[in-house]
Amino acid sequence: MTTLNRAAEDRDTTRPPRAVVGSQISIDEEIFGAAFDRKVVRRFAGFVKPYTRTMYLATAAVLVFTAAQLTIPLIISYAIDEAIVAGGGEQILMLCVIVFAAVIAVNYGANFLQDRFVGLTGERVIFDLRSAMYAHLQKVALSFMDRTEVGRMMSRLQGDVNSLQEFLEHSITVFGDLVLLIGIVVIMLTLNFELALLTLSVVPTLVLVRLMWLPRARKAFRRARETNSITNGALAEGIHSVRTVQGMHREAVNLELYGDKSRENLWAHLRSAKFAQAMVPVIDTLTGAAMAIVVVVGGTRVLDQALDVGVMVAFLFYVQRFFDPIRSLTVHYSIMQRAMASGQRIFEVLDVPLAITDKPAAINPESVEGAIEFRNVTFGYHKNQPILKEVSFKVNPGETVALVGPTGSGKTSITSLLNRFYEIWDGEILIDDVDVRDYAKVALGKHVAMVLQDPFLFTGSILENIRYRTRDATREDVEKAAKIVGAHEFISALPLGYDSELEQQGNNLSMGQRQLLSFARALVADAKVLILDEATANIDSYTERKIQTALQRLLEGRTGIVIAHRLATVRNADRIIVLQEGKIVETGTHDTLIDKNGLYAKLYALNYASFDDLPDEIINNSLTAPVRS
Amino acid sequence: MDDTKTANAPQQLSSRIYARSYAGLEIDPDRNISDDAVVLWRIIKLVFKNRIRISFAIIGIVAAACSQLMIPQFLGDAVDGALGLAGQSNVSPDIAREALYSAAIFLLGAAALRGLFTLLHSYCGESLGHLIAFDLRIAFYAKLQQLSFSFHDHVHTGELITRGMLDLEGVRSFMNTGLLRVLLLLILIGVGAYLLISTDLILGLLALSFLPFVIWKSSVSQLRLRELWWTLQEKMAVLGRIMDENLTGIRVVRAFGAESFELEKYGVGSDEAYDLAAERIKIRVASTTAMTFVYFLAMGLVLWVGGLRVIDGQMTVGTLTEFLAFMTILQLPVRQLGNVVNAFARTLTCASRIFGILDLQPVVADKPGAVGLGDGIDKIKFENVVFAYPGEGQPAVLNDISFDVSLGKTLGVVGPPGSGKSTIAHLLPRFYDVTSGRISINDIDIRDVEISALRQKVVVLAQDPFLFTSSLENNIAYGNPWASEENIYDAAKVSQLDGFIDGLPDQYETLVGERGVSLSGGQKQRVVIARTTMLQPELLILDDSTAAIDAGTEQRIRQALKMQASKSATIIISHRLGTLRHADEILFIENGQIVERGSHETLVEAGGKYAALFALQSKEGEEAVAQIGGVKE
Known part of the structure; x- marks a missing residue:
């Protein structure tokens, strides 16, 4: 009998299993700095600026609100002293009650206005901030978007913006608390200077304890949050990879590893819970001590008739309120910490430079002929690593050129440059003898249509997807285009036809069908120049035949540049440009290139259906073999 | 109210x-x-x-x-x-x-x-x-x-x-x-x-x-x-x-x-x-x-x-x-x-x-009294298998499918997209259960077998490779986390990855996946192949899993797989006929039914759908398409 579990057989208890669960978390997403970052706050203030007037009103409301709060013990104190102890009687008490009612009415109004102003403005600022980020991302250099994972960007657009919202909502409480704190100190000092000083003598102890507590607590809080994102990352990974996990029968090992991570998270949280609560008895005891001081010192003076009993009562009320803001500061502290980290990440996005802007006199012609020329174009994504080296070629209006070459030879770069996704280092790219940099970007979008390797579709109906570029296209236009590329059949076979909704970016369609839709989309856009990056994804022979036909029709009467991965596509082109390591090594028709017996002929002779993932030795061989043009 | x-x-x-x-x-x-x-x-x-x-x-x-x-x-x-x-x-x-x-x-x-x-x-x-x-x-x-x-x-x-x-x-x-x-x-x-x-x-x-x-x-x-x-x-x-x-x-x-x-x-x-x-x-x-x-x-x-x-x-x-x-x-x-x-x-x-x-219960779960699989797989059998995805009104994806594969043999499955090819691959390790009919291994219904034992021996190489953000080594050893370095190197050799990995600065420690170095589609598939061979499956199912790998490399991988595990059965699902022409038996599936079956030679001679597809995929076929242009089916 062989053992059932091969993994168990090899299991070596002395070392942990390989293939870490949740290893993809990068710590840089969870930076925690100080609770206050001047730069972040200043940038943030810029977003609040349009609402300055509202914020002034809100601040006024906060001040009124706090003042009202501070007045209440004074009224009580007055009522006790004048109406009761001094025997002022019912009239004075009545007066006190009326003043009290007026004060709480003011308090109510101010409270309402403060919360409403702050809440609404805060929400508005958050939405503005998100919109600003989103709008900015529409304009930043594509090279930035290339390097950045969508998931990370989304966590900034949503997670970070949300934690700023939390901060905004709390910030006004913090502000109110601070004003209250100052107000209480001022009033106490005014009421009775000595008693106030004695009462406040407990504060240094509090500050001292807090100073000792803070660095440790901060560390514990941070650790808890780090382990949080690690476990959450591991969960996300587990969900994404569930099919692999079941197929590889890794459930038990994963659960064990995930258990370790969760346990670490648990310990970190228990530890941080201890720290979060540790200040409670300290603050409570100090509150008690302050009250005891008031009772002993104040009480003795009342006995000696050196102090009104009302003042003592007011002191007792103030002392209780005095520690409330300090109590809530622990909560605010970690919220502010989180907000500052989020703010840094948000402004980082807003600081990504805009790559390409229109020249002041950029032209936007109604139509173009479609003549394309690359003149000594040199370009790369990283400094000193050119992808294209002095590439020059011409494409005549109506001509179709196929770009062929191994991975990394620069095919995709050529197509991206025509649409000015990136700026070239040197040379010129011309459409109708005008430099692309002299066109408005809208003009390029209008006259240069692209069909990308990944036929990206949006959630929405098929109709909306096909007329994505040209939203005034009629249903007839859309149907016509679909018929031309051969997509009409399968669309009309769907229960809702052109109104069928695409789920999750068209996942309910096959790859070939999505490809055809993206062809129809390009056709409706009706641009003179068409750039086509052929899909590498494997499509079965039937669909491929359809796509070839559609391609032919799509290219009719247009200038076409096609990045070809399939032999059939290459042979339909008027001319073939063979690229290798950023240089054009051969150009010509299929027949002339075969006669030349260079790289293309070699690729062709190997009879691969696709030019991708060619064995290294073939590319190496052709590199060493002298290629003459 | x-x-x-x-x-x-x-x-x-x-x-x-x-x-x-x-x-x-x-x-x-x-x-x-x-x-x-x-x-x-x-x-x-x-x-x-x-x-x-x-x-x-x-x-x-x-x-x-x-x-x-x-x-x-x-x-x-x-x-x-x-x-x-x-x-x-x-x-x-x-x-x-x-x-x-x-x-x-x-x-x-x-x-x-x-x-x-x-x-x-x-x-x-x-x-x-x-x-x-x-x-x-x-x-x-x-x-x-x-x-x-x-x-x-x-x-x-x-x-x-x-x-x-x-x-x-x-x-x-x-x-x-x-x-x-x-x-x-x-x-x-x-x-x-x-x-x-x-x-x-x-x-x-x-x-x-x-x-x-x-x-x-x-x-x-x-x-x-x-x-x-x-x-x-x-x-x-x-x-x-x-x-x-x-x-x-x-x-x-x-x-x-x-x-x-x-x-x-x-x-x-x-x-x-x-x-x-x-x-x-x-x-x-x-x-x-x-x-x-x-x-x-x-x-x-x-x-x-x-x-x-x-x-x-x-x-x-x-x-x-x-x-x-x-x-x-x-x-x-x-x-x-x-x-x-x-x-x-x-x-x-x-x-x-x-x-x-x-509170959800997995629909596919061990029966009480489920058994192990014993020594090895001798015979895998589909008997009148019908399958429809769970849910009301779902059409049958597979209809009355019967075939068997024995130890050391290879079965090829081909057919147009949506014909149900991949479903066959998913039924064998019981990712789904059949709607009616029976799948058996050594004459034991797989629904009576412990899932862990079944999945240990029946491994599907999926179409879209999932890589974990971790080192290459960890990715290859995913199914056997306690594997020795030698085993990992061997697996890399089988999948023709060793040359590529040796050329990397960090070699087996190279970080891949979402945040790591980007691999080509073919390289990803080869990592997954290496991962699978580590498990030494007794029934290996390749579900279009070499589509992004060039024909030459694929050929060498297949040779290496044969050498390494002669004691296994293989099912190859592909629409690239070159990949499966050497199979002992080939099934042509259309609309969930077997429409043609036999060896490559007999099927080509028969002049049916398989032969037509073969013609289409050979060079002559390519030329025909190019010339006719708009062929309609």
């Missing part, structure tokens, strides 16, 4: 989503998941599993509340003590002073005790929350790993991640902000009310007069808020989708110059979401400020009526102070009352979403 309607709205919504997501999948439709009481009871049962902590938490709460409630009394005593000399002549200064000192000491003691007991119950409560979250987290993860493909096919990953993160957090925070807080409030209000009313009935009732309004207002507005919250979350999800799609498809957006259109689309969604968010704030502000106002009104009443009584000599200043101080204590809990209702609503929603997953 209207209230009950709004109260049920979120649950209705959740059960609707529920029904939509899982209809006919793995859930008994009669189960009443949204029953709040049941959910609450389940949470409480979880809480009471940890007896020591919950006992300490309750003790802490009772003690903390009681010590806090003593403070107003001591304050009152202190005031009366201070007034002792001023008010009554029969009290000597020393006795008054003593009264002051004892009041001070009691105050200090009560405050310190309150602090200590608050620490105790807050810590116990919070740690209880974390312990429960830990248990639920592990259970949730384990359950998700267990649930069958049919579940994961229909439930969006983002949805599951949200449940595992946000909903779990909702349940966790319930201990301190919900359950224990309610207890604290009940004791504070209950015991406090008793103390006040027993001191002075009318003044006590006046002091508490704000309570009914606050309770009514907070529950009504919280229910409304909860409903709003749901709609807002949905709007935010839409906004999130718009952004996500835009960023993912940024090249399409740029290529078509559609930035302004996209911004407009976003703007509409954003404005809608803002309106809801603003509405939420307005409601919240209106209710919390009104509650505070009513609270202060009650305080004014106490001051007025109490003051009159003191003037009339029916009450001491100290007692009035006591009443007012008690009201100060209640100020914070009153503000929090709304949050408590909110916490309950949130937790019930969150918990029912988590329990909803935990």
Whole structure:
């Protein structure tokens, strides 16, 4: 009998299993700095600026609100002293009650206005901030978007913006608390200077304890949050990879590893819970001590008739309120910490430079002929690593050129440059003898249509997807285009036809069908120049035949540049440009290139259906073999 | 009536989503998941599993509340003590002073005790929350790993991640902000009310007069808020989708110059979401400020009526102070009352979403008395297999499929897309169960075999390779985490990856996956092949898994696989005929049925669909397509 579990057989208890669960978390997403970052706050203030007037009103409301709060013990104190102890009687008490009612009415109004102003403005600022980020991302250099994972960007657009919202909502409480704190100190000092000083003598102890507590607590809080994102990352990974996990029968090992991570998270949280609560008895005891001081010192003076009993009562009320803001500061502290980290990440996005802007006199012609020329174009994504080296070629209006070459030879770069996704280092790219940099970007979008390797579709109906570029296209236009590329059949076979909704970016369609839709989309856009990056994804022979036909029709009467991965596509082109390591090594028709017996002929002779993932030795061989043009 | 309607709205919504997501999948439709009481009871049962902590938490709460409630009394005593000399002549200064000192000491003691007991119950409560979250987290993860493909096919990953993160957090925070807080409030209000009313009935009732309004207002507005919250979350999800799609498809957006259109689309969604968010704030502000106002009104009443009584000599200043101080204590809990209702609503929603997953049973599970597979696979047999994806009205994907593969043999499967080829691959390791018919290994129905034993021997090499963000080494050893380095190197050799890996600066330590170096489609597939060969499967199913690998490399991989494991059966699914022409038998599948079968030679000779496809894929075929151009099927 062989053992059932091969993994168990090899299991070596002395070392942990390989293939870490949740290893993809990068710590840089969870930076925690100080609770206050001047730069972040200043940038943030810029977003609040349009609402300055509202914020002034809100601040006024906060001040009124706090003042009202501070007045209440004074009224009580007055009522006790004048109406009761001094025997002022019912009239004075009545007066006190009326003043009290007026004060709480003011308090109510101010409270309402403060919360409403702050809440609404805060929400508005958050939405503005998100919109600003989103709008900015529409304009930043594509090279930035290339390097950045969508998931990370989304966590900034949503997670970070949300934690700023939390901060905004709390910030006004913090502000109110601070004003209250100052107000209480001022009033106490005014009421009775000595008693106030004695009462406040407990504060240094509090500050001292807090100073000792803070660095440790901060560390514990941070650790808890780090382990949080690690476990959450591991969960996300587990969900994404569930099919692999079941197929590889890794459930038990994963659960064990995930258990370790969760346990670490648990310990970190228990530890941080201890720290979060540790200040409670300290603050409570100090509150008690302050009250005891008031009772002993104040009480003795009342006995000696050196102090009104009302003042003592007011002191007792103030002392209780005095520690409330300090109590809530622990909560605010970690919220502010989180907000500052989020703010840094948000402004980082807003600081990504805009790559390409229109020249002041950029032209936007109604139509173009479609003549394309690359003149000594040199370009790369990283400094000193050119992808294209002095590439020059011409494409005549109506001509179709196929770009062929191994991975990394620069095919995709050529197509991206025509649409000015990136700026070239040197040379010129011309459409109708005008430099692309002299066109408005809208003009390029209008006259240069692209069909990308990944036929990206949006959630929405098929109709909306096909007329994505040209939203005034009629249903007839859309149907016509679909018929031309051969997509009409399968669309009309769907229960809702052109109104069928695409789920999750068209996942309910096959790859070939999505490809055809993206062809129809390009056709409706009706641009003179068409750039086509052929899909590498494997499509079965039937669909491929359809796509070839559609391609032919799509290219009719247009200038076409096609990045070809399939032999059939290459042979339909008027001319073939063979690229290798950023240089054009051969150009010509299929027949002339075969006669030349260079790289293309070699690729062709190997009879691969696709030019991708060619064995290294073939590319190496052709590199060493002298290629003459 | 209207209230009950709004109260049920979120649950209705959740059960609707529920029904939509899982209809006919793995859930008994009669189960009443949204029953709040049941959910609450389940949470409480979880809480009471940890007896020591919950006992300490309750003790802490009772003690903390009681010590806090003593403070107003001591304050009152202190005031009366201070007034002792001023008010009554029969009290000597020393006795008054003593009264002051004892009041001070009691105050200090009560405050310190309150602090200590608050620490105790807050810590116990919070740690209880974390312990429960830990248990639920592990259970949730384990359950998700267990649930069958049919579940994961229909439930969006983002949805599951949200449940595992946000909903779990909702349940966790319930201990301190919900359950224990309610207890604290009940004791504070209950015991406090008793103390006040027993001191002075009318003044006590006046002091508490704000309570009914606050309770009514907070529950009504919280229910409304909860409903709003749901709609807002949905709007935010839409906004999130718009952004996500835009960023993912940024090249399409740029290529078509559609930035302004996209911004407009976003703007509409954003404005809608803002309106809801603003509405939420307005409601919240209106209710919390009104509650505070009513609270202060009650305080004014106490001051007025109490003051009159003191003037009339029916009450001491100290007692009035006591009443007012008690009201100060209640100020914070009153503000929090709304949050408590909110916490309950949130937790019930969150918990029912988590329990909803935990209660699911995988459709594919071990039978009681399932057996192992014994020594090795001799024969795999499909007998009249019919398969339709679970759910009502799903058409049959496979229809009456029968074939067998023996040890050392290779079966090829070919056919147009959607013909059901991949489904065959998914049925063998029981990712799904057959609808009717039978699949057997060594004549044992695979439904009678332990899943772990089955999946150990039957391995599918999937179409789309999933790489983990980890080193190459870890990725290759994924199925056998304790494998030795030599085994990993061997597997890399088999999949023709060794040359490539040796050329990397970090070699086997190179980070791959989402954040690592990007590999070509073919390289990814080769990593997955290496990963699979580590398992030494006895039935290997290649589901179009070499499509991105060039023909030469593929040939060498196949040779190496043969050399390494001669004791296995292979099923190759592909539409590239070159890949499977050497198979012992080839099935041509169309619309879920076998339309042709035989060896490559016999099928080509037969001149049927296979032969046509073969012609199409050879060079002559390519040329034909190129010349004819628009061939229609």
